[in-house]
Amino acid sequence: MNTWLEAATWIGLALAAGLISVRTGISVAMVEIMVGVIGGNYLGLEVNTWVNFLAGLGAIVLTFLAGAEVDPAVLKSKFKESVSLGVVGFLFPFLGAFAYAYYVAGWDLQAAQIAGIALSTTSVAIVYAVMVETRLNETELGQIILAACFINDLGTVLALGILFANYDYWMLIFIAATAIVLFLMPKITPAFQERFGRQVSQIEVKYVLFALLLLGGLAGKANSEAVLPAYLLGLALAGFFQREKELLQRMRAAAFAFLTPFYFLKAGLYVSLPAVVGSFGLILILLMVKMVSKFVGIWPLTRLFRYKHREGMYTTLLMCTGLTFGTISALFGLSHHYIDQQQYTILVTVVIASGVIPTIIAQAFFRPRVEAAEAGDVVSISERRPVPEE
Secondary structure: OOHHHHHHHHHHHHHHHHHHHHHHOOOHHHHHHHHHHHHHHHOOOOOOHHHHHHHHHHHHHHHHHHHHOOOHHHHHHOHHHHHHHHHHHHHHHHHHHHHHHHHHOOOOHHHHHHHHHHOOOOOHHHHHHHHHHHOHHHOHHHHHHHHHHHHHHHHHHHHHHHHOOOOOHHHHHHHHHHHHHHHHHHHHHHHHHHHHOOOOOOHHHHHHHHHHHHHHHHHHHOOOOOHHHHHHHHHHOHHHHHHOHHHHHHHHHHHHHHHHHHHHHHHHHOOOHHHHHHOHHHHHHHHHHHHHHHHHHHHHHHHHOOOOHHHHHHHHHHHOOOOHHHHHHHHHHHHOOOOOHHHHHHHHHHHHHHHHHHHHHHHHHHOOEEEOOOOOOOOEEEOOOOOOOO
């Protein structure tokens, strides 16, 4: 096939997804997955070596950026709330989805583990977009939710790396190299940026990509997942990127323009619509398992931390969302033959639904009202129900 026409097809689908996202207000990642479903089921879209590479690099860079977006000051100041909500938000749905898939649905051990990991996630991308749109990212509640989402997804990435790794000498090399890089890069990077940054050749971007690809390659040798060191490295450099916003924006622009569309389109391409229809009952059950287990774990904690009713429901519903790490986990399972295409379709469909349904409910019925504050102050929120927008 003509490589350029094939590339034009993929980029054209990414362009269409972006236009739909702008017009509808739906997360572009979610639209790209749905466009990928159409491409795989009706347009004969197929993956090849270069698509696999770009999609894999997109997942690595996206995961790195998610870690780099976390504000270390928020994690430190709201440590108890963030860690408690994040750990419970991961653990309860992981155990619930694993138990149902293994003991009730009859999936084998590794497939059930992938199900638990994929459905334990929350969506930093969706939650962050909602926070910015509603200005809740400027409130204490919004900062706690964002930090809790990070802890939740960190548990997901760690579980993926721990449960499916090869524990041999490559694992020792991978752990040692990751520890060294995580220790040295926060110390070296500011000086490197000062000496070589802001050049036309974008040396600082290549410097970060080198570290990500090196650790990703060692993770692959250990049969772990490249997104694990990427997430940890993003967190390690989060303080640096809080000061270098312009560099972070350049990397984000490059990733979302050219890399992540290949990942999300590929994720949707493997979804089989006949399998969705045939497994619709199981999809609904697993969606309920994820949401109920999240509620059972998170809602009591919001009461313990004395959240008001609206704030507690809003926090719980946003923690029920899922998208990026859910699809990454499911695609990892499919690529390594831990799950088949039908199981992959089930999990990705549940992940997509969990990204849409809780967000709509939270925004429609439980969104706290943001009240104006003086310049430089953290804005406050009200328990009153917001006035519907025109």
